[in-house]
Amino acid sequence: MxxxxxxxxxxxxxxxxxxxxxxxxxxxxxxxxxxxxxxxxxxxxxxxxxxxxxxxxxxxxxxxxxxxxxxxxxxxxxxxxxxxxxxxxxEVNYANHLYEIEGNILKEEGKVFYELTTPTKGKEIHYSINNAKTEVYSKPILIEENAKIKAHVFKNGEKVGSDFSEEIKYHKGITAKISLNVPPNPAYAGGGKEALINGISGSDKRYGDKEWLGFWGDNLEITIDFGTPTDINSVTTRFYNAPGQWIHAPKIIKMIRPFVDGTTDTISIPTFSPDDNNENIIEGYIPIIPILAGKMIDGSKIVLIIPNYGIIPEGQQGAGNKAWTFIDEIIIE
Structure with missing residues (x-):
């Protein structure tokens, strides 16, 4: 891969x-x-x-x-x-990415900003947020709620390149701190650990973008620290599942939930195993998995434990090798 x-x-x-x-x-x-x-x-x-x-x-x-x-x-x-x-x-059918726009989440002093860049010099970026008036981009945009950003590149007053759009879900994890027990594989490190709580979901069609993170054979432990006790009643995420490419979703997720009084408990959520013959699962991403829904907790952090699928069984692509795990945004509400 x-x-x-x-x-x-x-x-x-x-x-x-x-x-x-x-x-x-x-x-x-x-x-x-x-x-x-x-x-x-x-x-x-x-x-x-x-x-x-x-x-x-x-x-x-x-x-x-x-x-x-x-x-x-x-x-x-x-x-x-x-x-x-x-x-x-x-008449070469070349890839023209020189007028593309890249967006990145920035965090500073507990606030969230969205930065727009384009790789070539001397261009203007025009943008709008939540269908408001279009403006010329000059500095990172303050994000305080769910946002849909649209932008275009202009060269000498004329629009060039493709349209750009991004949706940001402003959830409780976006201002938290995150740590991993193991780093993602360098080939699929994407936007790094922050990509898991930056409010932006990865592609529905491919796992190679900067939002999906890939881990090869590792048991993953993710700690999300809010800094202060925080009411939480929903935690969701999703995984990629493509056995033909050695990518297998984990069979279960565990979450350790600390409470204000110092106690903790652990819940285990089944995700998907190919043995389940789940007709709703196809090659591609697994739809949003509710790890915690409708159950209020009050603590300063949560820990997600995601065991690797394990060794790929005989009869499947990559048999005898360690499976890959690909995880997308962790949404906390």
Whole structure:
């Protein structure tokens, strides 16, 4: 399994492994990039996957890896932007992500903000929140309630790129602190542990975005600390289940619930096992699982214990290997 490889990650590639010394490094003569085509439908899709990634790899192998990525990458993008005219003339079906918008949750002094960025210089971002008046983006947006944000990139007064939208669910976990007993796998670390309580749900169609976190064979323990006693009557989350890709949802979730008086209890919630033959579950994400619903608790933190599915059984893809666990937003109300 491989994660999503954005253009910046290709540009940051160092073809000389760090384990090699100077004498050994001289035997590295070049680099190559492979495109596996078992899921590629036609030549247009091949071009979309290769361009402009191939430009980034070419520059890395010709000039050597960047020594200052944050300075070099914007300069590279400005040259790619000019090169797009050549792609157009050659009718190459390239992936144009240069005018895309990226949104990120920021937290500062107990407040939540939403930051909008676009990778190329000299552009304006226009946005609206909850269908209010459109404004020119100048600073991170304060979020104090559920929000639907729409945005567009403008170049020289003209709209370019695709429309952007994001929905943020402002729940009680969004301002909490989160800790994990193990980090996510580097290939599927997404937005890091904060992605699990940032109010943004991952894609319904793929697990490789920055909201889903992937763990390979690990038993996961998640602690969410609210700082002060907090009334909670709902905790939900969801998992990805794709046995053909070694991804198996856990069979149960446990939650340790501390109370103000110092006592705790533990509840166990079954999720989904392929043995259950649940007709509502298909390859893809498992719908929202209520870990706690309609039962008020009052404590400063909760702990979720998520045992890994275990070793993949005979007769399934990846038999004999550890299963992957993919988890999305934990919503606390």
């Amino acid at each position: 491989d994660g999503f490889i954005p253009l910046k990650k290709v540009y940051s590639f160092n073809p000389i492994p760090k384990e090699l010394n100077a004498e050994e490094s001289k035997y590295i003569l070049g680099a190559q990039a492979n495109l596996w085509t078992e899921y590629i439908q036609n030549e247009n899709q091949v071009e979309y996957m290769v361009f402009p990634r191939i430009l980034a790899l070419s520059e890395v192998t010709w000039n050597g890896p960047s020594q200052n990525l944050e300075n070099d990458y914007p300069d590279f993008l400005s040259r790619v932007e000019n090169f797009m005219e050549r792609f157009d003339a050659l």
